[in-house]
Amino acid sequence: MYVQIRNLTFNYKNSEEAILKDFNLSITKGEIISILGQSGSGKSTLLRLIAGLEKPNKGSIIIDKKIMADQNTFLFPEERGVGMVFQDYALFPHFNVEKNIKYGLHAFSNKEQSKRLKEVLELVNLTEFAKRYPHELSGGQQQRVALARALAPKPSVLLLDEPFSNLDAGLKTKIRGELGKIIRQSGITSIFVTHDLEDSETIADKVVSLDISSSISMKTGTR
Amino acid sequence: MKFLRVKHLNIWSVFSFLFVLGIILSNLLVFTSLLQPPSENWQHIKDYLLADYISNTLLLITFTGLFTFLIGTSLAWLISFYDFPLRNFYKWAFILPLAIPAYIGAYTYTGLLNYTGIIQSFLRNSFNFHVNPKLFDIMNIWGAVFIFTLFLLPYVYTIVSSFFQNQSASLFESARILGRKPLNILFTVLLPLARPAIIAGVSLVVLEVLNDYGLVQYFGIPTFSTAIFKSWFGMGDIDSAIRLAASLLIIVFFILALEKLLRGKRRVESSTAKIRSIPLHKLSGYKSMLAFTYSFFIFSLSFLIPLLQLFYWSLITYSNVLSNKFWQLLWNSIFVALVATCIIVFASVIIANFQRISGTKLSKTYSKITTFGYSIPGAVIAIGVMVLFINLDQKLFWFYKIVNPESAKLVLSMSIAMLIFAYVIRFLAIGFNSVQTGFEKVGKKFFEASRTLGMTTTKTFLRIDLPMLKPALVGGFVLVFVDVLKELPLTLILRPFNFDTLATKVYQYANDEMIPEAAVPSLIIIAVSLISIYFLNKITMKEER
Ligand SMILES: Nc1ncnc2c1ncn2[C@@H]1O[C@H](COP(=O)(O)OP(=O)(O)O)[C@@H](O)[C@H]1O
Numbered sequence: 001m002y003v004q005i006r007n008l009t010f011n012y013k014n015s016e017e018a019i020l021k022d023f024n025l026s027i028t029k030g031e032i033i034s035i036l037g038q039s040g041s042g043k044s045t046l047l048r049l050i051a052g053l054e055k056p057n058k059g060s061i062i063i064d065k066k067i068m069a070d071q072n073t074f075l076f077p078e079e080r081g082v083g084m085v086f087q088d089y090a091l092f093p094h095f096n097v098e099k100n101i102k103y104g105l106h107a108f109s110n111k112e113q114s115k116r117l118k119e120v121l122e123l124v125n126l127t128e129f130a131k132r133y134p135h136e137l138s139g140g141q142q143q144r145v146a147l148a149r150a151l152a153p154k155p156s157v158l159l160l161d162e163p164f165s166n167l168d169a170g171l172k173t174k175i176r177g178e179l180g181k182i183i184r185q186s187g188i189t190s191i192f193v194t195h196d197l198e199d200s201e202t203i204a205d206k207v208v209s210l211d212i213s214s215s216i217s218m219k220t221g222t223r
Numbered sequence: 224m225k226f227l228r229v230k231h232l233n234i235w236s237v238f239s240f241l242f243v244l245g246i247i248l249s250n251l252l253v254f255t256s257l258l259q260p261p262s263e264n265w266q267h268i269k270d271y272l273l274a275d276y277i278s279n280t281l282l283l284i285t286f287t288g289l290f291t292f293l294i295g296t297s298l299a300w301l302i303s304f305y306d307f308p309l310r311n312f313y314k315w316a317f318i319l320p321l322a323i324p325a326y327i328g329a330y331t332y333t334g335l336l337n338y339t340g341i342i343q344s345f346l347r348n349s350f351n352f353h354v355n356p357k358l359f360d361i362m363n364i365w366g367a368v369f370i371f372t373l374f375l376l377p378y379v380y381t382i383v384s385s386f387f388q389n390q391s392a393s394l395f396e397s398a399r400i401l402g403r404k405p406l407n408i409l410f411t412v413l414l415p416l417a418r419p420a421i422i423a424g425v426s427l428v429v430l431e432v433l434n435d436y437g438l439v440q441y442f443g444i445p446t447f448s449t450a451i452f453k454s455w456f457g458m459g460d461i462d463s464a465i466r467l468a469a470s471l472l473i474i475v476f477f478i479l480a481l482e483k484l485l486r487g488k489r490r491v492e493s494s495t496a497k498i499r500s501i502p503l504h505k506l507s508g509y510k511s512m513l514a515f516t517y518s519f520f521i522f523s524l525s526f527l528i529p530l531l532q533l534f535y536w537s538l539i540t541y542s543n544v545l546s547n548k549f550w551q552l553l554w555n556s557i558f559v560a561l562v563a564t565c566i567i568v569f570a571s572v573i574i575a576n577f578q579r580i581s582g583t584k585l586s587k588t589y590s591k592i593t594t595f596g597y598s599i600p601g602a603v604i605a606i607g608v609m610v611l612f613i614n615l616d617q618k619l620f621w622f623y624k625i626v627n628p629e630s631a632k633l634v635l636s637m638s639i640a641m642l643i644f645a646y647v648i649r650f651l652a653i654g655f656n657s658v659q660t661g662f663e664k665v666g667k668k669f670f671e672a673s674r675t676l677g678m679t680t681t682k683t684f685l686r687i688d689l690p691m692l693k694p695a696l697v698g699g700f701v702l703v704f705v706d707v708l709k710e711l712p713l714t715l716i717l718r719p720f721n722f723d724t725l726a727t728k729v730y731q732y733a734n735d736e737m738i739p740e741a742a743v744p745s746l747i748i749i750a751v752s753l754i755s756i757y758f759l760n761k762i763t764m765k766e767e768r
């Protein structure tokens with residue numbers, strides 16, 4: 001298994017209630033997993049745990065044989081090599097598209113940076129927008145920049161938090177299709193969370209429901 | 224009159240116009256006098272002194288700006304991102320130095336550090352240790368930078384920390400996921416993002432330094448404001464005073480332009496709505512101690528120590544100070560501050576409402592000019608207003624004679640009206656900003672609804688807008704009142720003969736080598752300021768909820 005989450009348990013410090021309790025999940029390499037759950041069911045929290053933004057009370061997270069977190073280890077977000085597209089995209093407003101994408105490429109040489117920039121911009125179809133600032137882009141374009149930025153450092157796993165919640169209903173179907181295509185094209189192992197079954201079914205290989213807490217219902221994708 | 228299109232000619236536009244005219248006139252007059260041939264004295268000033276004024280002024284603003292930037296931003300950063308012992312206390316404690324005007328800070332520290340002060344006497348009496356007095360001498364330009372930094376710090380701290388606290392957590396988090404360490408993120412993301420806020424804060428600091436008279440005068444540092452006073456009062460050379468004021472005004476223009484340039488044209492607005500605010504990271508071990516100690520150090524220097532010293536002095540001197548004369552002077556302060564504040568709030572409401580209703584370019588220009596007044600140093604406004612009123616007196620002399628054949632030549636320019644007029648010009652911006660923000664929050668829809676229900680503008684204003692504006696009005700009122708109460712340079716130049724306020728009394732005591740006696744009036748000024756800071760925080764917190 002490429003990603004292995006075992007017995008993950010977590011509650012926020014200021015509340016008693018466990019958001020996740022003995023949560024288990026396994027993902028094979030290149031798989032696209034969708035996590036389905038109502039608002040408040042802990043989807044964002046799960047992604048934040050995988051990214052290292054929160055520390056689990058119990059359980060372990062292993063990605064590509066590397067321990068991200070267990071009772072003895074806790075890697076900081078900058079040490080994990082995962083990519084994440086935030087619900088609000090979190091593009092740096094004072095950087096243009098190019099600088100936003102290169103921000104995660106500090107370990108690359110200058111030449112590699114430019115090469116990688118070109119690749120991901122082509123992947124998301126935004127080559128002409130490299131010099132634009134975030135506020136000069138539409139919502140859908142901002143999202144693709146966020147995706148390109150997350151993919152650029154070649155993360156082991158891509159996490160997407162409600163990628164379609166900020167988009168107009170009319171555009172949603174089209175963008176959903178495009179996004180699914182881009183992710184599949186990049187071949188990256190992905191976890192995306194959503195509250196919309198239709199989102200899950202169109203994009204994912206496998207759907208995991210969070211609502212029936214931790215007892216996981218799976219649907220093997222047809223693709 | 225081209226300024227007034229008939230279309231907008233109503234009571235709102237007329238009043239707005241009059242207020243704006245006052246501001247323009249009192250500043251333009253400073254320049255028109257430049258057309259007349261200079262006095263001999265001016266030649267001397269220009270050849271021998273001007274370079275000194277300029278270099279001292281530049282040194283003061285550069286280093287005060289730099290240090291307030293470094294300390295204010297670092298405090299804002301600590302408070303906004305980290306949790307450490309007493310963090311919740313420091314969060315608002317760092318605002319408190321705002322209550323202590325720089326000149327009072329300067330007197331206090333001088334008294335604290337001089338030969339008879341508590342530190343040197345303690346060392347002498349307890350350890351028979353005689354220090355090199357040079358070591359404790361802060362009455363020089365570096366001492367001035369030290370004092371300015373301590374007491375102007377809150378401008379940078381408040382603006383930058385509220386900026387940080389309005390950022391979405393996801394910006395910081397995504398930077399970490401992209402592989403950056405927190406310190407690296409501070410320099411690549413947070414500081415560049417906060418640049419406009421930092422520059423806004425530092426500009427306020429710089430303008431305050433230029434406005435100061437009490438501190439530089441006391442420390443004997445030749446700057447424009449001390450030079451203006453010296454020419455006017457010391458030598459009776461009005462012409463040179465005006466020329467110096469004009470030069471200072473040019474520096475102010477330069478700084479305002481620089482501020483605009485540095486802020487950048489690009490609007491750095493966040494591309495995303497704030498979803499989660501930034502969570503505090505709990506510091507532990509030596510880092511937590513370090514943060515705590517640094518905070519305690521700054522808080523002690525900028526508030527605790529001066530306040531304790533003032534309390535101590537008050538205990539010794541209050542029986543001498545609290546005479547009948549003192550109550551007179553307290554009443555004077557409150558009276559002028561109240562009158563000026565009422566006029567300012569009234570004018571602010573009128574100009575802001577005019578701008579909102581008409582929304583024309585002209586009204587926007589008005590609001591810009593209104594805001595401009597606050598950038599102009601008190602000494603410059605004083606000179607402009609003085610010239611304006613003397614001119615008015617000359618023009619109105621025939622009228623004075625009709626009323627009273629024995630009338631003196633100067634009536635208005637000897638009266639308290641001149642002082643109040645000057646306060647209005649200097650502090651209108653503060654009231655105006657509060658009121659305008661209030662209007663923006665309320666929006667236009669209630670106004671429009673009321674108009675469609677058949678109410679006139681004025682009736683709508685009284686029955687709908689005014690009640691909804693109340694928090695903004697109270698906020699503006701408090702801010703202006705405190706600023707007038709502690710104002711020094713304007714008051715010193717323009718007050719009628721034998722008219723003292725708390726601020727001028729503090730100034731006078733300090734200059735008569737009676738620093739301990741200055742403690743009681745100083746504490747009153749500080750107490751009133753503290754109360755108002757408390758009220759303002761309460762109002763803004765209510766609104767945020
Ligand atoms: N920082 C936090 N502190 C305390 N509780 C939180 C915090 N963030 C989220 N929660 C709570 O955790 C639960 C799950 O939140 P979240 O993971 O954001 O759900 P989802 O993304 O599925 O809508 C919610 O009940 C929410 O109120």
Ligand SMILES: [Mg+2]
Binds near residue numbers: 044045
């Ligand atoms: Mg969520």
